[in-house]
Amino acid sequence: MSFSFDGPLLLVGAGKMGGALLEGLIARGFDPARVRVQDPSPPNDVAALLARHGIAAEARVENLPSPPGVVLAAVKPQMMDAVFPAVAALAGPDTLVVSIAAGRTLESFETHLAPGAAVVRAMPNTPAAVGRGITVCVANESVTPAGRAICEALMSAVGEVAWVEDETLMDAVTAISGSGPAYVFLLAECLAKAAVAVGLDGALARQLARATVSGAGELLAQSDLDAAQLRRNVTSPGGTTAAALDVLMAKGGMEDNLREAVVSAVVRSRELAK
Numbered sequence: 001m002s003f004s005f006d007g008p009l010l011l012v013g014a015g016k017m018g019g020a021l022l023e024g025l026i027a028r029g030f031d032p033a034r035v036r037v038q039d040p041s042p043p044n045d046v047a048a049l050l051a052r053h054g055i056a057a058e059a060r061v062e063n064l065p066s067p068p069g070v071v072l073a074a075v076k077p078q079m080m081d082a083v084f085p086a087v088a089a090l091a092g093p094d095t096l097v098v099s100i101a102a103g104r105t106l107e108s109f110e111t112h113l114a115p116g117a118a119v120v121r122a123m124p125n126t127p128a129a130v131g132r133g134i135t136v137c138v139a140n141e142s143v144t145p146a147g148r149a150i151c152e153a154l155m156s157a158v159g160e161v162a163w164v165e166d167e168t169l170m171d172a173v174t175a176i177s178g179s180g181p182a183y184v185f186l187l188a189e190c191l192a193k194a195a196v197a198v199g200l201d202g203a204l205a206r207q208l209a210r211a212t213v214s215g216a217g218e219l220l221a222q223s224d225l226d227a228a229q230l231r232r233n234v235t236s237p238g239g240t241t242a243a244a245l246d247v248l249m250a251k252g253g254m255e256d257n258l259r260e261a262v263v264s265a266v267v268r269s270r271e272l273a274k
């Protein structure tokens with residue numbers, strides 16, 4: 001994997017998502033010596049990752065030997081206006097700014113940067129930590145093909161990458177793939193609770209839920225069949241799955257519920273832009 005930019009990678013906000021990206025990048029060969037991290041108090045698991053690779057977590061990064069090649073802005077959207085102006089002051093003419101903040105527009109970064117600054121708005125997800133993420137990106141007009149290639153190299157190190165040209169689609173992307181892992185983890189939680197309700201002990205319930213959700217996910221990833229066919233393959237006529245799906249697929253069931261949930265996430269993403 002080649003990461004062809006000069007200067008350090010400056011990660012601003014090494015929390016759950018910034019930490020997951022860094023973990024994935026280092027695991028796939030990004031040189032930790034090129035990383036600077038601004039985060040006054042990373043969570044314990046990220047602090048341990050940084051310590052393992054000799055990376056300091058700095059309360060505020062000020063003295064860089066050269067402008068960062070890439071700034072990865074990964075603080076909470078609500079904090080970005082407070083944090084980003086000082087970070088923007090470190091940027092040079094060739095710095096590529098990549099924001100992963102939900103809702104925050106390209107314009108909200110451009111206002112703090114010199115005219116013509118290259119900015120990408122990206123939406124990754126936490127499976128990036130195990131190289132199984134998906135990131136959707138949109139670039140402003142100043143991002144060159146080389147800038148896109150740098151962003152593509154960074155994000156494809158931790159999973160799949162897709163680009164959109166219409167920034168307004170990013171709210172929908174956020175609601176689907178950014179937040180989506182939480183919906184799947186909730187499914188695993190609910191499955192484990194249901195298992196207990198029908199008589200299994202908690203440990204076996206959690207084991208079955210974890211193996212079933214991750215195994216089904218892996219089958220979906222590896223199979224040529226689509227999700228609907230894989231579902232039909234489990235569903236013997238008149239059998240147990242059909243009995244369960246009659247409940248889940250009833251009007252007001254999972255499809256309606258998930259659509260409402262996604263719409264709610266889209267609305268929230270738009271609110272975070274303000």
Ligand SMILES: NC(=O)C1=CN([C@@H]2O[C@H](COP(=O)(O)OP(=O)(O)OC[C@H]3O[C@@H](n4cnc5c(N)ncnc54)[C@H](OP(=O)(O)O)[C@@H]3O)[C@@H](O)[C@H]2O)C=CC1
Binds near residue numbers: 075101
């Ligand atoms: N979590 C996810 O699945 C995804 C998150 N995102 C986006 O990633 C961003 C981060 O989200 P997430 O990782 O969940 O949030 P976290 O709160 O886990 O991470 C943000 C980190 O920034 C730290 N921080 C606070 N102040 C500063 C500062 N002045 N300079 C640098 N860092 C600071 C926080 O510390 P402290 O906790 O002490 O405040 C925290 O460690 C958000 O914008 C979110 O929209 C995008 C895709 C998926």
Ligand SMILES: O=C(O)[C@@H]1CCC=N1
Binds near residue numbers: 102174178179
């Ligand atoms: O919940 C959030 O706002 C962030 C963005 C997508 C996933 N987590």
